[in-house]
Amino acid sequence: MEEVSVVSTSYLVPKKKGAQSAKSSGDKRAPLLKNTYQKLLLLVFICILSLSGCGYVTRTETLKHIDSVTISPIDDNSTPAEYGLKDELGDAIKQEFYRNPSIRGEGADSLFTATINDYKVVPLLPLGQNNQPEQYRIILDLSFIYQDLKRNKIIRDEKNYQKLYDFYVVTGRGKPPEDLKTAKANLIRESSQEIINSIFEEW
Numbered sequence: 187m188e189e190v191s192v193v194s195t196s197y198l199v200p201k202k203k204g205a206q207s208a209k210s211s212g213d214k215r216a217p218l219l220k221n222t223y224q225k226l227l228l229l230v231f232i233c234i235l236s237l238s239g240c241g242y243v244t245r246t247e248t249l250k251h252i253d254s255v256t257i258s259p260i261d262d263n264s265t266p267a268e269y270g271l272k273d274e275l276g277d278a279i280k281q282e283f284y285r286n287p288s289i290r291g292e293g294a295d296s297l298f299t300a301t302i303n304d305y306k307v308v309p310l311l312p313l314g315q316n317n318q319p320e321q322y323r324i325i326l327d328l329s330f331i332y333q334d335l336k337r338n339k340i341i342r343d344e345k346n347y348q349k350l351y352d353f354y355v356v357t358g359r360g361k362p363p364e365d366l367k368t369a370k371a372n373l374i375r376e377s378s379q380e381i382i383n384s385i386f387e388e389w
Contacts, residue, residue: 254293255283264305278378300330324351324373332385342385349377
């Protein structure tokens, strides 16, 4: 009760003026702070857009001068070498390159080279009836380089690309069975797509 009494009788003029002055000052600062905050947000937003835009333009500008590619015959260092693998993979990679509208055809703007380091087909456990494999895995290891010949620059240098492809040879396993020839063709198709997509990410 005593505190209420003191507050209710505390009507000093300086305090009243000070309170009015603070309120008035606060009223003046509020729009100023609001405008400053809005300007800051706008600036941050512009910076984000600029950085994003610059990043996209930089990638585009870096390789837009390339519109042709030479694909060297693929080397096969696997033991034993899989018959036809290097030629089939080379053809698939060429097709994937030409799917991109940035590449108009074969030429000397850029160079793609690749080496097959290993290729093998292994059975997967568990075994099925009569202890025969029901599922196999194809393992493809290779390295590749994509070079900008106009500017003498390496765009992509992948030394440890590995592709795994699992397939069943029996029915009733949730996916259709495949023979080795079909599985190999699917492996080549998926590998070529992944390799070229990794290069086109630089565009």
